[in-house]
Amino acid sequence: MEFPILTTIIILPFLGSVFILLSRSQSSNRSSIYVSIFTSISNFFLVLFLWYIFDNKSTDFQFIEESDWISGLIKFKLGVDGISILFIVLTAFITPICIISCINSVKERVKEFLIAILILETFMIGVFCSLDLVVFYLFFEAGLIPMFLIIGIWGGPKRVYAAFKFFLFTLLGSVLMLVAIIAIYWITGTTDVVEIYQIKISKDYQYLLWLAFFSSFAVKMPMWPVHTWLPDAHVEAPTAGSVILAAILLKMAGYGFLRFSIPMFPVASEFFTPLIFTLSVVAIIYTSLVALVQEDMKKLIAYSSVAHMGFVTLGIFTLTKQGIEGGIFQMISHGLISAALFLCVGVLYDRVHSRLITSYGGVVNYLPRFSLIFIIFVLGGLGLPGTSGFLGEFLVLVGAFQKNELVAILASIGVVLGAAYMLWLAKRVIFGEIANDKIRKLKDLNILETLMLTILAIFTIFFGFYPQPLIDTMSSSVNNLILNYQMDLVYHLTTSK
Secondary structure, three states: OOOOHHHHHHHHHHHHHHHHHHOOOOOHHHHHHHHHHHHHHHHHHHHHHHHHHOOOOOOOOEEEEEEEEEOOOEEEEEEEOOOHHHHHHHHHHHHHHHHHHHHHHOOOOHHHHHHHHHHHHHHHHHHHHEOEHHHHHHHHHHOHHHHHHHHHHHOOOOHHHHHHHHHHHHHHHHHHHHHHHHHHHHHHOOOEHHHHHHHOOOHHHHHHHHHHHHHHHHHHOOOOOOOOHHHHHHHHOOHHHHHHHHHHHOHHHHHHHHHHHHHHOHHHHHHHHHHHHHHHHHHHHHHHHHHHOOOEHHHHHHHHHHHHHHHHHHHHOOOOHHHHHHHHHHHHHHHHHHHHHHHHHHHHHHHHOOOEHHHOOOHHHOOHHHHHHHHHHHHHHOOOOOOHHHHHHHHHHHHHHHHOHHHHHHHHHHHHHHHHHHHHHHHHHOOOOOOOHHHHHOOOOOHHHHHHHHHHHHHHHHHHHOOHHHHHHHHHHHHHHHHHHHHHHHHHHHHHO
């Protein structure tokens, strides 16, 4: 029997959380931090090993683990392909950074906070490994609980409102997906994703099923106009919560489109592509304009996230190789850059206790190391060539031009607006006149902060110049997705005549 590596990387963070829960150490907070860092880093190296032994050339799911869960009904089935493994690596990479970041920012109930983070990691990795609709749904929804607690307990003054808004928006969207999963079982007799790919669901059902899945993914992404929960959640969430929310939780929806919506409902995906293009372009332009007028740094970055996710949905539904690869690359890149930007805001907030842009100015004079790193991420966020942010947007726009020139031109406006709000943010915070006397007394980044942000900066620049490791990993799976999609379309067109 082969070593169950996927089950291990899912369970390991959970075991770490149980160990922290049961520990009776006198220095409870410190030992909990050590255990959680050790657990998350161990899991990261295990995931790196998984990536190392992964076969890039294969189009099949690999490392499949399968066992009966509810006899004759649901199988606990796990597996990864070139798309899902990248999100698993991102999750395992971001989690230890979140844990390290909370050393300075979380002062109360540290033990419980770390438990919530580790359990959340279990659920997030479970989402990307699942090859059964019911198992995916359980992991997908279970992630709401620790995130709800992270925002609701350790958040800002309006944390209860933000937590409930986040919970209700995402839960209501997902109820329809649950109905759709039940309908799929009724139609096909299985919830096994690989088997459903082969069965080819009748196009009579596809439109409604696609809309049901879309309702969940659109809220989670979030797409315009159901994006309003995200700025509220980000503003009130602690730094680590914002990092996980932006870097990983938003990506579950993009992954859902790639794993379920497109391969299972190809006819409906083709039919609703103009809707996706419209919503994506509106999200890119509208939320970029809203970001321009924000006074809260977190809100600005939150609205920029909605705009960047607009590029993702646009790229995915071009259903071209460049577009889909660009969408996936944009998700990974945004995971690094947005995580770093929220960490930078967290650094300033821990020192000044304000997120308002007007509270800053002239930071470069007293925090030169911080300013340099912040500027790198600002340039990454606006998509400067040489950063990972550029390649994702470029590939998406190339894919969009192949499909619809007007959509691509309108989306390009978002790139210009992105540069406007990011540079405007940097000018007011880093440069200019000092608006607050507290700035003069600030200390530059400590060792831990420097380490976290430097690692993220290195990868942002590295993938900007050398994207090949990511492209090579996803290429075969993307080609297979497009090929199967086109074959399914032809099949449905020929059978309907």
